[in-house]
Amino acid sequence: MSNPTSIDYTLNAQQLPTRWRHPLADLPWPLPPVRDPNKPSAAEIMRRVRPAAMLRQNQADPAWVDIPEPVRERLIQIGRPTPLRRALRLERALGSTARIYLKREDQLLSGSFKLSSAVAQAYYCQQEERTQVVSETGAGQWGMSLALASRMFGLGCQIFMARCSLQQKPYRSHYMQLLGAQVQPSPSLSTRIGRELLKERPDHPGSIGSAISESIETALGGSAAYLSGSNANHVHLHQSLLGLETQAQLQLAGESDGPDELIACVSGGSNLCGFMLPFLRHKLSGRPLRMLGAESTAAPRLTQGVYEYCGSDPAGYTPQVLAYSMGRSFVPEPVHVGGLRQHNSSPLVSLLRHHGLLDAVAYDEQEAFAAGRLLLQTEGLLVAPESAHAVAAALASVQTAREQQRQPCIVVLVSGSGMLDLDSYKQVLL
Amino acid sequence: MSNPTSIDYTLNAQQLPTRWRHPLADLPWPLPPVRDPNKPSAAEIMRRVRPAAMLRQNQADPAWVDIPEPVRERLIQIGRPTPLRRALRLERALGSTARIYLKREDQLLSGSFKLSSAVAQAYYCQQEERTQVVSETGAGQWGMSLALASRMFGLGCQIFMARCSLQQKPYRSHYMQLLGAQVQPSPSLSTRIGRELLKERPDHPGSIGSAISESIETALGGSAAYLSGSNANHVHLHQSLLGLETQAQLQLAGESDGPDELIACVSGGSNLCGFMLPFLRHKLSGRPLRMLGAESTAAPRLTQGVYEYCGSDPAGYTPQVLAYSMGRSFVPEPVHVGGLRQHNSSPLVSLLRHHGLLDAVAYDEQEAFAAGRLLLQTEGLLVAPESAHAVAAALASVQTAREQQRQPCIVVLVSGSGMLDLDSYKQVLL
Structure with missing residues (x-):
């Protein structure tokens, strides 16, 4: 290299991409269909608890999605x-x-990288006039990110964090709370599924899965939008x-x-x-x-x-x-x-x-x-x-x-x- | 502003200053003389335990000091x-x-900003063929920084950290230890002054002052160079x-x-x-x-x-x-x-x-x-x-x-x- 001190390759704010690439755009195969036998169906539950923008972005097209300007501004801020x-x-x-x-x-x-999707999702919640969000977190990176993004867009925020991670990483919970978020260990006593899991195993360490169940149950029982930090197409987007x-x-x-x-x-x-x-x-x-x-x-x-x-x-x-x-x-x-x-x-x-x-x-x-x-x-x-x-x-x-x-x-x-x-x-x- | 998203004013690696400005260069008055009545004098003690470069940089001139290229490279890395x-x-x-x-x-x-001086001091220690450094830290930012800089330049590192801060901020100590540094609460039992302070007050919370004494006593009793993270002119430089x-x-x-x-x-x-x-x-x-x-x-x-x-x-x-x-x-x-x-x-x-x-x-x-x-x-x-x-x-x-x-x-x-x-x-x- 001509200059051994040039070790960072940086883009300036103006070079931040203006569009997201859809995760399904280049995939040679469709995603396999889901199995959804329950009543109400999982699809129906997601329609109730997810912001409409997230449901829309889970679909395959368009291949490029324009990043709203308020989201770009926040992406630069973060x-x-x-x-x-x-x-x-x-x-x-x-x-x-x-x-x-x-x-x-x-x-x-x-x-953590999680913040980039948290900012986008919080923006769409604000656009849809949601005032409260609820979500799960494993190690707490998504929880911290969503707590910050929620604060940016004026949303209340409730987080279920896997119990063992909450015990191992209490600082992450303090951070969320400083931002005004409400944090609970999962399994918790405040949901039906949480109580069931604790009944089966009082020392249940929790997982992302248990926290997902508790978050969705909470969203179904109230007005909060249910958000996710991984796994879904809109997050990959x-x-x-x-x-x-x-x-x-x-x-x-x-x-x-x-x-x-x-x-x-x-x-x-x-x-x-x-x-x-x-x-x-x-x-x-x-x-x-x-x-x-x-x-x-x-x-x-x-x-x-x-x-x-x-x-x-x-x-x-x-x-x-x-x-x-x-x-x-x-x-x-x-x-x-x-x-x-x-x-x-x-x-x-x-x-x-x-x-x-x-x-x-x-x-x-x-x-x-x-x-x-x-x-x-x-x-x-x-x-x-x-x-x-x-x-x-x-x-x-x-x-x-x-x-x-x-x-x-x-x-x-x-x-x-x-x-x-x-x-x-x-x-x-x- | 023409573009509200331009909120960061950044310099690239090539724009890093090539010279330090001496803290005394623009001062209208000389620093008042020190009082140094003890035997051996504090000046003599510092001559024994400080790297020569640090003693030299504590003096007033020159107004501009060239930053050695290996230091600049590390400053960019950090x-x-x-x-x-x-x-x-x-x-x-x-x-x-x-x-x-x-x-x-x-x-x-x-x-923390402390790392910029830690890198410079560790470099000079390496140049003077020192193999070990010892220093005090209050909240631990200097300790973390010196532990990292010591590792960069292949030096052993020993840190005395104010006892109450070590209890409040154990993560900082873990960080230093991951880098191979040895960390002790101050007052400690491993120095004469530490034992005296603990005898006077068994629950002594420690301070930067107590950690300074223990660090210098350690340097005097061994071969480690004594470094400081604040207070001295070379650090301000x-x-x-x-x-x-x-x-x-x-x-x-x-x-x-x-x-x-x-x-x-x-x-x-x-x-x-x-x-x-x-x-x-x-x-x-x-x-x-x-x-x-x-x-x-x-x-x-x-x-x-x-x-x-x-x-x-x-x-x-x-x-x-x-x-x-x-x-x-x-x-x-x-x-x-x-x-x-x-x-x-x-x-x-x-x-x-x-x-x-x-x-x-x-x-x-x-x-x-x-x-x-x-x-x-x-x-x-x-x-x-x-x-x-x-x-x-x-x-x-x-x-x-x-x-x-x-x-x-x-x-x-x-x-x-x-x-x-x-x-x-x-x-x-x-």
């Missing part, structure tokens, strides 16, 4: 476009033959900025051939889909592009799960979808990686996996946190435990490339900051 | 230049007639980037007349001096520029202290300096603002105050954290409790300007992120 950083120090420490880039979503105000920005930044970095490998952690898949799907056209046109999802061994859906119809929440408010799953009754161990503790994957991620477009690998806590520590010690960057799974996968890819004497361009999505996960780092590593 | 953000949302919420800008040091990798960058950024923002008011929190004064002293020439040339330091009512040196000779540490390793002080035996209450808990100010800050160049105001925890919450709720920015004191002062200045129908340009230094202070926010506000 820190978009985020930087793409060349990880030269990590490369040197590894003796890497690969070029490693980090897409730094940790730089957003709430410390909003997160397409991750991939679109990365494409422009790789051009700035002189990577005109595009990436050879994209790596992201994966649970509901919104960071992975938002980051990778804008590149899908290139892959389908024959370019050798590896897409790799890193999951937790605590919920190894893509590597050990079964591709089957399964619901996403214990109360059955959501339809049965065809997805890689550990089974609906599976309750992941209370590991420190709350964002990856869900029993099933999303239909879209699963479809990519089923058709061989997406590779997957699972890491345990020890491996993931150790990879995170190495990134801190080389790049000075402390990433969320979820993101650390992607870093662990990148380390393996770098090693393979070196052994095979290849010089690939690898882009790793840093989905969030690990500052509020320091107690988890301590529990696992210190 | 996030310099940091953005200057126009706080339009806060302005609207306040009905402000003032233009409010935030200099965002929270964006640095360790979450390194932090001059804050003011130099701000000057360039205000030009970008169209503020060609420069600021009307600069506001920073103040303890040892490195963020205040680094931010404000590059503007001193303008003020001394007759431009009406208000410089305002915000301190804590738990240690109200500048507003209620006495300008007198006083030592900075209970063991008396440091010389007696002429400064605003609460008296050497003053132990501040264990408030949640560890960075502002020191019994005396620095000689340089005190001189500015004594000659009427620096205004000062004190806020209690409740006022400061409430100001921090308002900034979070409007700008989405969670600042350190120390920085929240500066925000509280800015709110008062905005109100005064509105009452007087003035339209000043106010620049507030956000010295650090409050993510790791969320438990303190909770204790005070929730």
